[in-house]
Structure formats: structure tokens, C-alpha cells
Amino acid sequence: MKRTGFAKADCPVARALDAIGDWWSLLIVRDAFDGLRRFGDFQENLGIAKGMLTARLRKLVELGVLEQVAASDGSAYQDYVLTKRGRELFPVVVSLRQWGEANLFVRGEPHSVLVDAQGERVGRLVLPSKAGKPLAWSDTSVKKVARKR
Amino acid sequence: MKRTGFAKADCPVARALDAIGDWWSLLIVRDAFDGLRRFGDFQENLGIAKGMLTARLRKLVELGVLEQVAASDGSAYQDYVLTKRGRELFPVVVSLRQWGEANLFVRGEPHSVLVDAQGERVGRLVLPSKAGKPLAWSDTSVKKVARKR
DNA sequence: TCGAACTGGTCTCAAAATAGGACTAGACAG
DNA sequence: CTGTCTAGTCCTATTTTGAGACCAGTTCGA
Numbered sequence: 001m002k003r004t005g006f007a008k009a010d011c012p013v014a015r016a017l018d019a020i021g022d023w024w025s026l027l028i029v030r031d032a033f034d035g036l037r038r039f040g041d042f043q044e045n046l047g048i049a050k051g052m053l054t055a056r057l058r059k060l061v062e063l064g065v066l067e068q069v070a071a072s073d074g075s076a077y078q079d080y081v082l083t084k085r086g087r088e089l090f091p092v093v094v095s096l097r098q099w100g101e102a103n104l105f106v107r108g109e110p111h112s113v114l115v116d117a118q119g120e121r122v123g124r125l126v127l128p129s130k131a132g133k134p135l136a137w138s139d140t141s142v143k144k145v146a147r148k149r
Numbered sequence: 150m151k152r153t154g155f156a157k158a159d160c161p162v163a164r165a166l167d168a169i170g171d172w173w174s175l176l177i178v179r180d181a182f183d184g185l186r187r188f189g190d191f192q193e194n195l196g197i198a199k200g201m202l203t204a205r206l207r208k209l210v211e212l213g214v215l216e217q218v219a220a221s222d223g224s225a226y227q228d229y230v231l232t233k234r235g236r237e238l239f240p241v242v243v244s245l246r247q248w249g250e251a252n253l254f255v256r257g258e259p260h261s262v263l264v265d266a267q268g269e270r271v272g273r274l275v276l277p278s279k280a281g282k283p284l285a286w287s288d289t290s291v292k293k294v295a296r297k298r
Numbered sequence: 299t300c301g302a303a304c305t306g307g308t309c310t311c312a313a314a315a316t317a318g319g320a321c322t323a324g325a326c327a328g
Numbered sequence: 329c330t331g332t333c334t335a336g337t338c339c340t341a342t343t344t345t346g347a348g349a350c351c352a353g354t355t356c357g358a
Contacts, residue, residue, distance in 0.1 A: 003172070004172075022172065023316090030162045043335090048317090049317050054336060097165065098240070113292050116288055123277050137182060143262050143268075145259040189306070192306090201345065
């Protein structure tokens with residue numbers, strides 16, 4: 001009766017969700033992109049139970065998404081910062097943001113926005129094709145690997 | 150002691166995760182992108198408990214991600230198909246796939262791949278800038294809305 | 299046309315995950 | 329030194345999940 005896992009799935013989507021697809025992990029990553037680094041910062045900002053946060057941070061460190069480094073303020077404490085692997089989650093966070101913006105706010109309702117260095121709102125993520133035209137869902141399909149026996 | 154919710158958060162990422170950020174919803178959506186439509190197909194393919202699946206499908210229909218339509222095979226049953234809102238989750242699923250491919254498989258380990266109409270593997274998602282150069286995490290920041298009082 | 303099997307659920311129970319808070323060891327500030 | 333802050337650990341109550349028994353309506357096969 002264990003929670004079902006997908007760590008061994010053939011599908012990268014399933015593995016990704018197995019690794020970071022819980023209620024908290026991506027919010028922690030989002031906060032890390034926002035510059036939060038300390039245990040207490042995450043805990044206060046998310047309102048997460050401390051035991052939960054401890055467990056999630058540990059898992060994210062194990063996965064290589066975050067790493068612990070000496071605190072940037074010179075104290076004896078530790079910071080949690082994104083690794084390269086963690087920073088590669090950027091498109092995941094951005095795609096969720098864009099879907100949420102477009103679908104979960106009533107017109108005119110305020111929300112935080114992602115801006116570039118000039119303060120301009122960024123455009124939408126696109127999946128480029130060889131030809132240069134962005135690919136839509138209907139232009140693609142998933143090629144499965146042969147099933148194990 | 151209810152599971153904490155983010156349905157009212159200012160941050161679109163938090164709302165998106167509140168809506169679809171659980172263990173099953175995005176896998177159901179992925180399967181829908183793969184062409185699955187029937188209750189039994191999802192149940193068999195995911196190995197999800199029926200009660201869970203019933204609850205998740207109901208929630209996805211409520212959210213407007215899926216809708217129930219008369220079965221395409223002419224039987225008296227129903228199909229679950231992606232709505233426009235559901236199809237807009239495509240970049241979310243693709244970004245998870247790409248992160249999973251790059252980070253959760255050992256070299257040479259087989260996995261399913263996303264291909265275009267010609268059978269070519271698709272490229273990576275990019276966040277375009279005005280200038281045409283793709284934006285990276287470090288080129289962006291989140292502008293928060295003023296806190297409610 | 300009838301019985302068997304399939305479909306899409308509901309219901310129940312036990313196991314696992316989560317929320318919330320009390321408690322604590324070491325760091326730090328005055 | 330003393331009190332406070334940080335980053336946890338540990339405990340308990342509650343919620344969520346997993347697994348499967350059960351069931352009504354639909355479809356199939358002979």
C-alpha cells in the first residue's frame with residue numbers, strides 16, 4: 001500500500017513527476033528562483049510544516065536539484081541554492097506560471113509577473129521546429145520504447 | 150489540518166500547482182495527450198486506484214481541463230478529452246519530459262521520446278525575448294503584486 | 299434471447315503522508 | 329552569561345491514498 005512510484009518508468013514525464021511532482025517541491029524550487037536560500041525563509045514564505053520542509057529539502061538535495069553551501073552572510077549556517085540541474089527546471093516553473101496566469105485568474109485579478117532585465121513581461125514558451133514554426137501538440141507524438149518482458 | 154491550498158495565491162505557479170500539481174493529474178493529462186480517452190484506459194495504463202481516478206477525473210473536468218463527451222466508438226459510454234485549457238498544458242508536460250530526459254536517466258537508458266510529424270525528435274522549449282535571443286533564468290525576475298492587507 | 303463478461307463507477311478499510319506544534323542543540327547578540 | 333534566533337527533531341491527530349470487494353447498466357457471443 002505504498003504510494004505508487006514511477007522512478008523506473010520509461011516515460012520521462014512520469015519520472016520527473018515522481019521526483020518533483022509533489023505539492024511542495026516545485027514551490028520550493030520557485031522560491032529558490034526568487035532568491036530564497038535559508039531554511040527559515042522557505043518555511044516562513046510557504047507556511048510549510050518544518051518536518052515537511054526538512055524532508056523535501058533533503059530529497060531535493062539528494063536529487064541534485066539543490067545543494068547546501070556555507071551561508072552567504074558569513075554566519076555558521078547553511079544556504080540551499082539551486083544547482084545546474086535545479087536551474088534547468090526553469091521552463092517547468094515558467095510553463096506552470098503561464099498556464100496559471102492564463103487560466104486560473106479572473107480578468108483583472110492581480111498576480112505576480114515574470115519580467116526580463118528591462119522590466120518587460122516575457123513572452124510565451126515555444127517549442128521550435130526545424131522549419132522555425134513553433135510546434136503545437138497536434139504536430140507531435142510520443143514514440144514509446146519497446147516494453148520490457 | 151487540511152492539506153494546505155494555494156487556490157487564492159497571488160502567484161500563478163502556486164495556483165497552477167494547487168490545481169494540477171498532485172501525483173496523478175498531470176499523468177492523466179499526459180495520457181490524454183497520448184490519446185487515451187476512456188476511464189478504463191487511464192486506470193489500466195496508470196495502475197491508479199479507481200476511487201482516485203474517479204476523484205481526479207472529476208476535478209479535472211471541474212477545472213475545465215477535461216470534458217466528457219459521448220464515446221467515439223458509438224457505445225453508450227463517455228470519453229474524457231482535453232479541452233483547449235487542457236491542451237494549453239502541453240508546455241508543462243513537455244518541460245517535465247525534457248527535464249526528466251536530461252536528468253533522470255542514466256546514459257543509454259531507453260525512454261519514450263517526443264517526435265514531430267516527420268518522426269524527428271523535437272528541440273528544447275525556449276523562452277523568446279524581443280531581441281530573439283532566448284531568455285535564461287538569470288535574465289528574468291518576478292515582479293510581485295502589493296500584498297493585501 | 300439469455301447469461302457472461304465488460305465498463306465505470308461506489309464503498310470500505312488499512313496504511314501512509316501531512317499539518318501543527320512542542321521541544322532542542324548550537325550560534326549569536328548584548 | 330543570558331536570552332533569542334536558527335534549523336532542525338519528534339509526536340500526535342487528521343487527511344489522503346491504495347487495494348480491493350461490490351454493484352448497476354451495457355455489450356457480446358452462442
